[in-house]
Amino acid sequence: MIRSVVQGCGAYLPERIVTNEELAKKVETSDEWIRQRTGIRQRHIAADGEFTSHLALKASERALSHAGLKVADLDLIVLATATPDETFPATATKVQSALGMTRGAAFDVQAVCAGFVYSMAVADSMLKNGLASTALVIGAETFSRILDWSDRGTCVLFGDGAGAVVLKAETGAGHSADRGILANALHSDGREHDILYVDGGPSSTRTTGLLRMEGKEVFKHAVVNMAAVVGEVLEKAGLTPKDIDWLVPHQANKRIIDGTGRKLGLSPDQVVVTVDKHANTSAASIPLAIDTAAKDGRIKKGDLVLLEGIGGGLAWGASLVRW
Ligand code: UT7
Numbered sequence: 001m002i003r004s005v006v007q008g009c010g011a012y013l014p015e016r017i018v019t020n021e022e023l024a025k026k027v028e029t030s031d032e033w034i035r036q037r038t039g040i041r042q043r044h045i046a047a048d049g050e051f052t053s054h055l056a057l058k059a060s061e062r063a064l065s066h067a068g069l070k071v072a073d074l075d076l077i078v079l080a081t082a083t084p085d086e087t088f089p090a091t092a093t094k095v096q097s098a099l100g101m102t103r104g105a106a107f108d109v110q111a112v113c114a115g116f117v118y119s120m121a122v123a124d125s126m127l128k129n130g131l132a133s134t135a136l137v138i139g140a141e142t143f144s145r146i147l148d149w150s151d152r153g154t155c156v157l158f159g160d161g162a163g164a165v166v167l168k169a170e171t172g173a174g175h176s177a178d179r180g181i182l183a184n185a186l187h188s189d190g191r192e193h194d195i196l197y198v199d200g201g202p203s204s205t206r207t208t209g210l211l212r213m214e215g216k217e218v219f220k221h222a223v224v225n226m227a228a229v230v231g232e233v234l235e236k237a238g239l240t241p242k243d244i245d246w247l248v249p250h251q252a253n254k255r256i257i258d259g260t261g262r263k264l265g266l267s268p269d270q271v272v273v274t275v276d277k278h279a280n281t282s283a284a285s286i287p288l289a290i291d292t293a294a295k296d297g298r299i300k301k302g303d304l305v306l307l308e309g310i311g312g313g314l315a316w317g318a319s320l321v322r323w
Contacts, residue, residue: 003180010062011163011291013044027152039254043159043279053094055162056140063164075104076132080115080283113311115283121184127169138164139283159279163287183236186317196312233318250309251275251285
């Protein structure tokens, strides 16, 4: 059996930190409101001239180094982003070139905040089907570029960042066969377009557009869909919530994260939370949280890790990984 096994991870956050207090000087909000409703304390914002591909490159170099692999080992890049450098070509190909990778395939996946779990599932399928052997899976975003900075209902919620993991196809027997991605589940429901979207695009308006969200509606869907999809992925793998060591959820809102953890019967210290440090970084949030928990020694080889996320589309999904 072929399994897509995590070899290493990396992350990068832009230098500039914007605190809630700083935002409160620009829009009518407060540190207290933002912390109580979302758990966010600060976000990182990319510098002028710093693009999604630049953040992705830094996270990728760190992931490769952590994995102990070289660029020459890679034959696939799957990059999840809703904020590409350009409409085309894929930002993944810019990362490919910047890394000095001259073979294999590189492309973007567009599933907004569910982009990282979608990309893990896509890369996993390709490795299992022999289309590639070693994949860099990246989530990278510069949401600061698509925010309406006069809309307090959205501009306080998002930030910029990138994270990456390296997956390698391994064929093994015994214990080694237990590691890797065990199951994925993906869903979308295009009827919910209007509750989270960007009001522009090359084909519709010839502009980039800005993010629009009915937060309360998204919140309701998030709570219900996250509970369902984590149950689905556990069932696919023949496991139960008791088997989970770590929940690494999409970092949008601490209240949604806590709710999912509670429904699974996990103790709060089994749930990785980083939303306070970087706000909602869309496709980058899960690999940013993975990197934190893997590097501080929480996630160890052999642990069962549940990844889940939901965002615009609506699109949502989960991935169950034996680290
Ligand atoms: O990553 C993609 C997935 N996205 C999400 O998961 C986001 C899901 N939604 C959420 O996280 C929450 O719905 C929000 C954090 C966006 C909002 O929290 P809420 O508890 O649903 O608040 P609300 O939208 O119902 O707003 C409550 C009040 C409103 O005032 P009134 O009508 O009660 O007078 C808002 O106008 O809070 C007001 N408000 C603010 N006040 C201060 C909205 N934004 C702000 C703000 N500062 N930034």
